[in-house]
Amino acid sequence: MKILITGASGYIGERLAALAYKEGHEIYAASRRQTQSNYKWLPFDLNAPVLDIPEGTRALVHLAADTSHNKNTSADVEIEATKALILKAQRSNSKLIFISSQTASPDAPTSYGRTKWHIEQDVIAAGGVVIRPGQVYGGSERGLFGTLSSLVRRFPAIPILLPAPLIQPIHVDDLAAAILTVAKSNDLKGEVLSLGAKTPVSFGKFLLYIANYKLYQSRLPIPIPVALFSLISSILGKKKTAQVGLDRLFSLLKLKPMSTEDSLERVGLTLRPMAYGMHRSGNGRRRYLLVEGKTLLTYVLKVKPALGLLKRYLQAIETLGDGHAVVNSRLLNTFPSAVSLVDNHAFLRHEFGKELSWRLQIATNLAEASPQGANVFLGLRNSRGFSRTFVALGLTVIKEVSWRLLAVFINPLILKRLLERKIARDA
Amino acid sequence: MTPDFDVIIVGSGPAGTSAAYPLVKAGLKVLMLDAASSARSPEVPKGSYLDNRANESRQWEWMIGRSFHALSNMDAVSPKLKTPTHEQTFKKFNESNGLITENFISVGSLATGGLSNAWGCGVARFPKEDFADLNIDYSDFEKSYAIVARRMGISGNTADDLSDYFGVDEWAQAPIAMDRLHDRLLTKYNKLPTASRLPEFRMGRSRVAALSRDQGDRKACDLSGNCLWGCHNNALYSAHQEIPTLKVYPGFTHISGVLVDSISKNADGWTVSSSNSEKTFSAKRLLLAAGTLTSTRLALDCLKYTAPVSLQASPTAAFLLWLPKMLGTPRTQTLGLGQLSFSLDLEPGVTAFGSTFSTTGLPISEFVIRTPLSKRYSIELMSNLLSSCVVGNVFLPGHLSEHTATLMPDGKLKIKGAEHADTGALMKKTETLLRKAYWKLGAVLMPMSFTVGKPGADIHYSATLPMSSTSKLGTTNKIGEVNGLAGLHVVDGAVLPKLTEKSHTLTIMANADRIARAIVCEMQSSI
Secondary structure (H helix, E strand, C coil): CEEEEECCCCHHHHHHHHHHHHCCCEEEEEECCCCCCCCEEEECCCCCCCCCCCCCEEEEEECCCCCCCCCCCCHHHHHHHHHHHHHHHHHCCCEEEEECCCCCCCCCCCHHHHHHHHHHHHHHHCCCEEEEECCEECCCCCHHHHHHHHHHHHCCEEEEEECCCEECCEEHHHHHHHHHHHHHCCCCCCEEEEECCCCCEEHHHHHHHHHHHHCCCCCEEEEEEHHHHHHHHHHHCHHHHHHCCHHHHHHHHCCCCCCCHHHHHHCCCCCCCHHHHHCCCCCCHHHHHHHHHHHHHHHHHCCCCCHHHHHHHHHHHHHHCCCCCCCCCHHHHHCHHHHHHCCCHHHHCCHHHHHHHHHHHHHHHHHHCCHHHHHHHHCCCCCCHHHHHHHHHHHHHHHHHHHHHHHHHCCHHHHHHHHCCCCCCCC | CCCCEEEEEECCCHHHHHHHHHHHHCCCCEEEECCCCCCCCCCCCCCCHHHHHHHCCCCHHHHCCCCCHHHHCCCCCCHHHHCHHHHHHHCCHHHHCCEEEECCCCCCCCCCCHHHHHCCCECCCCCHHHHCCCCCCHHHHHHHHHHHHHHHCEECCCCCCCHHHHCCHHHEECCCCCCHHHHHHHHHHHHCCHHHCCCCEEEEECCECECCCCECCECCCCCCCCCCCCCCCCCECCHHHHHHHHHCCCCEEEECCCCCCEEEEECCEEEEEECCCCEEEEEEEEEECCCHHHHHHHHHHHHCCCCCEEEECCCEEEEEEECHHHCCCCCCCCCCCCCEEEEEEEECCEEEEEEEEECCCCCCHHHHCCCCCCHHHHHHHHHHHHHHEEEEEEECCHHHECEEEEECCCCCEEEECCECCCHHHHHHHHHHHHHHHHHCCCCEECCCCCEECCCCCCCCCECCCCECCCCCCCCECCCCEECCCCCEEECCHHHCCCCCCCCCHHHHHHHHHHHHHHHHHHHHHHC
């Protein structure tokens, strides 16, 4: 299938082109510069939208947009460029897919949002498909996601805005998959699809996810009233506000949540959990399970588990359990011996402790069935006579009692937090 | 229509194979059926257990299993039920045989060789009194005991306090070597003056169906310590070892993969049918040796007998003994079966029987999950403590259970577990007496370790269709023939008149042999 992508070197375009290419499609990348030799390059500029659509092109994905807000390109130019594309697409009988924005609305506060809305109307009228993605994240640090990632990396604190703006994140690869589905489909036409997390998350939480699951950094959440930013903005003036990206923040604040459930169903898409999407690979599930396995096996064995053993843990939880990590605490992962804090009957009998209890048993059984385990469980290297064994027994009891006491002094709610499933299953 | 066979035997376990010998030796045409699947178990470990554990990176294949068998069965009552090498032994027994349970653990086997693929190998003779009122010639029974005991190969022959209790020494090889802990226990016991012994407690070597001398193709125990996981020497008896020998007889046919789900009587004899293999076979006589629960279901279904029948099982418990003086003993590999046994008089007519085992060949996780410490320190504790501990089990007589088996309208057998009113108190007494008895031997019965098993956990199901001198419906005559169904004999644990505390497998086998010899006489005289 031939697919023409405008903005193929952009944040989304790059992932879409890569995905489509991997599936064996023929890619025409329309952009200002040639970037990838695997694709056929068609010179294209929004300001001078001259484009010859190759014969037999199935879909034209229009991603090129001027997102800078700095009016390098006027709204009219964008609308005209799109109109030209619509005409060409109709003539060559290819489906136009326009990637719009959640802000698109006839009465949007920014010209960006209004422009998008106008273009949308033309696309739908021509039988094309409009996709409104929520906050795109994941992959390389580009677009707004890139800006936010570098901000989180640079600052030790994360602003928790009050009132909290709500966003509906979608992983860039999930979005790319959705676009490709639309391109291939015969049924999806003349409609708007809103794609993003079904339940909006607060902007602050999104930033914390970037910190925890992408950068593996602790960041202090600091509540900040939005009014403060309004003040800064008025001091900086409009141009500076736009330069530091504050204007995007204001447009975020005005976003109304989209209903995405029907659209996700139309394209048959289940979004990956945000914690997994933040991982460099875009799929953190196995990584987190391996981290959990390493923590529990190290806790049991007191030495780093052999790779084979770790893999068996992964396989066992994938085969017998749900395949997702439950131990998700940096404290426990850094100090596996601290699992002692939660490995007691009082804690594990609770509903939230049951899964951990089961996994501890799995880890114990698996750990034993290994040469490392044979030493630890059978005490093969112990053979140290009566008195030294007696002392060792005493020490064991002392260590157990110490951990128990520590667990008593620590608030059980904190312990519970160590185990809370931080990775939502249906983002 | 002439039947295809003289005799069909349903089941290839200890009972079925023991019944088969007299029949095939008499030249009868015998068909043996079992429901074994063709799925293969992982290979049993070769070489010594401790070497394998210390060095073999693939030990998880027989300890856990490629499909994580041990992990899917973490709640099972016995480590055997978790062992991947035994997975095929126990698999699908209940669902295939239409068994439903309530407060009862039901374990059985569809495999060739049945439960003897994974048994504790305990052997004992039931004395004459256990068959009183039956009008059985006990010398005939003794003859059968001798035949099966010699064939299976048993060991443990010693003149000790349990010689008479076991009653099998005349057929037994010398005992297999004990480990240091058991050595010490027995030395202490023997040194103790009779006056200072606990009068209720007698101890001696365990008599087990494991070879201390080579016998036929089977090799003597080499103490490699793999008993739980599977013996590469075949030193432990399993009925599946009988099949090649039986096949030498021209009249013998064995077919696997046939799950018999109904039996019916017709003019010329008996027909069995199997819906899983869509096969039917007919014979003049039918012998049920499918395991007590399955044989009971088939017989009751044929009788259309829907009243509850009594099911005996031994109340059982397990405990941990610590020998403080032996703290720090290095691990050495040893026999995984019972090394020492005891009998304990609880009250007139009630005796408990049990054995003690080395902890070396067992998964230590079994102990870790029962320790009220965190996993990390349980493991640390056990790695230091267990080399000076032995584990014990104990069985009480089956009359202390009030389980029932009832044929349901849909043809399923419902097993309902219920303890006898006295059992709880007797178990307490058992614990107290054992604690005292072992204390005198320098061993501590560990606090909180005495754990009573759930009903059925002993897997000694018996006496559902007891042999009886009356002709009451729901019983069998002295050759296991179901009253009201001529030509249908039950030859497994179901026909034992009662279950005592002793290991009952040898008796089931001897009884099957005795019945089969009687059947041969009947069939030959009718020609």
